[in-house]
Amino acid sequence: MNERIGIFFIIVGLVFDFLGCLGLIRLPDVYNRLQASTKCVTLGTCSILFGLFLFKGFTAAGIKALLCILFIILTAPVSAHALARGAHKFGVKLWDKSVCDKYAEDKEKGNSK
Amino acid sequence: MRRLRYFMGLAAIIIVFAVVILHPFPSLLEWQSPLLKHSFSMLFFCALFCLWRIAKGPTSADRAVAIDILGILVLGFCAILGIPTGRDWYIDIGIAWALQSFISTLALAKYLEGRNFDE
Numbered sequence: 001m002n003e004r005i006g007i008f009f010i011i012v013g014l015v016f017d018f019l020g021c022l023g024l025i026r027l028p029d030v031y032n033r034l035q036a037s038t039k040c041v042t043l044g045t046c047s048i049l050f051g052l053f054l055f056k057g058f059t060a061a062g063i064k065a066l067l068c069i070l071f072i073i074l075t076a077p078v079s080a081h082a083l084a085r086g087a088h089k090f091g092v093k094l095w096d097k098s099v100c101d102k103y104a105e106d107k108e109k110g111n112s113k
Numbered sequence: 114m115r116r117l118r119y120f121m122g123l124a125a126i127i128i129v130f131a132v133v134i135l136h137p138f139p140s141l142l143e144w145q146s147p148l149l150k151h152s153f154s155m156l157f158f159c160a161l162f163c164l165w166r167i168a169k170g171p172t173s174a175d176r177a178v179a180i181d182i183l184g185i186l187v188l189g190f191c192a193i194l195g196i197p198t199g200r201d202w203y204i205d206i207g208i209a210w211a212l213q214s215f216i217s218t219l220a221l222a223k224y225l226e227g228r229n230f231d232e
Contacts, residue, residue: 014155017189021159024166024182030174037182045189052192052204061201065192068208079181079218086225087174
């Protein structure tokens with residue numbers, strides 16, 4: 001029974017991975033690509049690791065998979081934020097139809113370092 | 114000339130992937146369930162999408178994003194490889210790869226920002 005639930009979680013994770021990489025190809029802008037791909041791929045890989053945990057149970061590999069989920073949840077938003085900030089400071093233009101750019105407004109006011 | 118170099122690099126990467134998958138572990142081809150085989154090929158296509166974005170990306174920020182996503186995908190590869198082969202040390206490779214990927218992404222972001230590395 002555990003293995004069937006694990007295979008279900010792995011399929012969900014694979015679908016999220018595929019959608020994230022499709023967003024990485026199809027979306028028009030660096031920031032849009034970062035948003036779609038980071039969220040989808042993080043959730044997808046976390047689901048795959050949870051499926052591995054359901055397969056292995058409370059052995060060494062299963063607990064390592066849980067630790068890996070914790071590590072990804074902690075570090076993926078940090079790296080995505082750093083990449084977005086670096087791209088904005090690098091001077092990558094936004095898409096033409098983007099609505100607002102709060103970071104540039106803050107820079108004009110002189111509030112950000 | 115530049116495009117030719119890109120395609121040569123892509124061909125080299127695909128050949129290395131194929132050799133690593135097919136040659137030294139023939140037991141990997143005897144899967145217990147066909148579902149895991151299909152999931153492996155699906156992740157392989159996701160990695161090819163990321164490589165396409167790395168080759169084509171208009172700015173260097175795109176390439177940094179694609180490298181970050183590729184690092185997370187390799188973790189999924191390691192997790193799925195651990196199930197049908199029964200070797201538990203694949204998840205160790207995954208943990209080490211996640212650490213290296215996080216540190217390298219932070220370094221790339223600092224490089225894009227234009228600062229020194231010791232700040």
